Amino acid sequence: MTRLIILTFFFIHLLTYGQTDWKGNTTPTYGELITYLQKLDRENQEISLYNMGASDHGQPIYLCVVNGDKDSTKTFLKARNSTTILINNAIHPGEPDGVNACLIWIENWIKDGKPTSSKNGKSLPLIAIIPAYNVGGMHNRSSTSRANQNGPEEYGFRGSAKNLDLNRDFTKLDAENTKTFVKIYQTLDPDIFIDNHVSNGADYPYTLTYISSNKARLSPTMKELTYSSCIPFLEETCLGGFELFPYVELKGKTPEEGIIAFNDLPRYAMGYASLFNSLSFTVETHMLKAFPQRVQATLQFMESTIAYAIENASTIEKARKEAKKWDEEQTFFKYNFKLQNNSTDSIFFKGYTPIYPIHPITGLAQLEYDQNQPFQKYIPYFNQYYPSDSIKIPTYYIIGGQEKRILELLKINGVHYQVIDSFYHQKVTCTYVKDFKAPARPYEGHFKLSSIELEQIDKSVQIKPGDVLIPSKQERAMYIHSVLQAGAEDSYLTWNFFDSYLQQKEYFSSYVFKESLGKILEANPELNKQYEQKKSEDPTFANSEWDQLFFIYQRSPYFEQTFMQLPIYMLY
Ligand SMILES: [Zn+2]
Known part of the structure; x- marks a missing residue:
């Protein structure tokens, strides 16, 4: 009888909350995700789930705040006046690594006794998570829309309810989702912004790569903060879990011909955030690595970023304040940034040798990466941009x-x-x-x-x-x-x-x-x-x-x- 009661309870629990193991090869549906976060909100005073407004799909977009204040007004005031990290998940719901990583992070934090300061007494930042941003795409699930991706078993679709790629919508704002995002972003004024994705493209050993703001567009203090302070810290603290490497955007057909630093235009989430001097990153895990491994890497990146924010709160605040002043004082606006093609920078890269076997069906030689032939060498790194236009600021x-x-x-x-x-x-x-x-x-x-x-x-x-x-x-x-x-x-x-x-x-x-x-x-x-x-x-x-x-x-x-x-x- 007792067993029956326990079993019944177990099934009711499963029906209500669905999956609760975020470390396997599955990711929650939108309903399961929100129901679970509502439960965490009810059970934990330090965790709040806010309905932040509309999506094109009709269902609202939520914001989960960890380490906020007593009510929403005080929480958003705290966000603006203290260090805040905003994490955006599932703008492309076929790439749900961040959804699971954030759930694991929250559960670990609860298990650790919900610490709001580090061992050396420094404060935990306010952590704001958009659990899943592309609500329409989250509801359009399949196992096939990411043709080359290694898990999870089922996931959402890239297009929104209006079939928009929401990660191109940040200046035109065609989607209700984007208006809601802007509201969230401007209410929080986050110091750090992370947008979680999964990459396509070449095969190489790195589990996680990152895009950082275009150096040429950054103010001096944000450039210093991003490239001389934050990235070296992340590289050091991620090591052990995985090796951190910049996003691999190819100059030619293979990495050996060189890689390009991504131009984070304002249409993208992180490009938008960079305009307001958030320390911004797009995380790109590698599609061919297993989902649980990708989730762990995304979690590690998140933990390292939080550790960086804890240790460097005043440095971040000072850099942002000076950057905002710098923006106001500019006399020329530079734009139409172009890649410097004669750049001779290089970067140490671990890759797989490209081979071109004849395909038995097409009869044509096709590019493959041979994992049995790994290599390590310096490859060209095109990371210098220059503004091809400028205008006197009125x-x-x-x-x-x-x-x-x-x-x-x-x-x-x-x-x-x-x-x-x-x-x-x-x-x-x-x-x-x-x-x-x-x-x-x-x-x-x-x-x-x-x-x-x-x-x-x-x-x-x-x-x-x-x-x-x-x-x-x-x-x-x-x-x-x-x-x-x-x-x-x-x-x-x-x-x-x-x-x-x-x-x-x-x-x-x-x-x-x-x-x-x-x-x-x-x-x-x-x-x-x-x-x-x-x-x-x-x-x-x-x-x-x-x-x-x-x-x-x-x-x-x-x-x-x-x-x-x-x-x-x-x-x-
Ligand atoms: Zn993506």
Whole structure:
């Protein structure tokens, strides 16, 4: 009878909480994960699970806070005023290593008696975990969508409920998930941010690689903190569990041809976090290593990062404070970072020899990595980027009040601005789009613009009530420039926020307009000269009435003055 009761209890427990062994080859469903964290929340005063807002899927996104304060208000205040680590899991739910690693970390912490300080008396940071961010992808489970991955048995899908890759959404914010993330991020202002993933690509012995912020874009103090303080600490403390190595992005077909430092653009979670001077990492475990081994490595990285935060709280705080000041004081904004192809840096790499056996079915030689032929040697490391463009930073930006969506996004990102309440004329610098390219197929829900050519023209424009005035001198300056500077890699212009401004609205009827030609050319001798010159040099032009009329129309007062003019003005 007792056995029956125990067994019944065991099955009820399983039904309620599902799996509770996070060290095997399985990962919880979203329901199991949240139910389990709710149980931990109920049983432990020091652990809180907050519903942080919507996802596209409909189910909320949660935040699990360890070592917070009495209630949510006090907890979020503590986050902003003390050292905070934010960990994001399952932005790609097919890569759930962080989900399990965080559960193991929390359970170990409870087992250890929930210590809030280290042995030498230093405080545990506030640890905030997004248990699973891509809620829609978590609900779309299979065993097959990660074709080359070694476990777990079943996992979620990369695409969100709207089939977006959420790790490209951090400046365009198409997904409700991203708006919720921004709310979480801006509420916590985390000192350290970790985004957990699993890599694809070449085979090599490393279980875990990491992406750190692009050196060229970092402020001096964050560069020093990341590369001279934090990474050496992590390398030392991870050793024993596994050997830490930078993310392997190939320059050519195999690692021997060299690897590239990843360019963490603002569209990515860690690129977004870098703009606000979080010490940011993307963790990439290796797809061919067994799931439990990957989870252990992710856990080790997390433990090492927490240990770093405990030991270096004041250093981190000082570096971030100075970086925020540095951002405010910049006079030029640098962008369009390109890889320095002639970089001669090298890095000691442990790899497997690439071989090219003939495949019995295709009959073609195909690349494989032979694990029986490991090698160790220096390989080229392309880790230097340079900005290919820069622009003088204006004192203020003015944005047309009609751009409601942009104003909403700036607001949730914590950007300070002032709403204008009257009509007046103001001399400003306008940005005109001279040319751009758009792809034939969409990328992440957009026909993202590229090869953008811009022209800045000073002129007087009418400012109206509802337009907003944004000072550049504020903590979130790098975010502001990254989205408002039209030429920048992930600007609002590139993500199609201003497509309606790129179309001519008025035209002319040739048979009427041709009557005005004489008067226009007479009034403008310079235009007359250009017109005659073009006619003499260009036979096609000389034989096309429409081309000639449009040439003159475009340069006449009849042509719309706002064609290709963006609703962002700059004040110097
Ligand atoms: Zn990923």
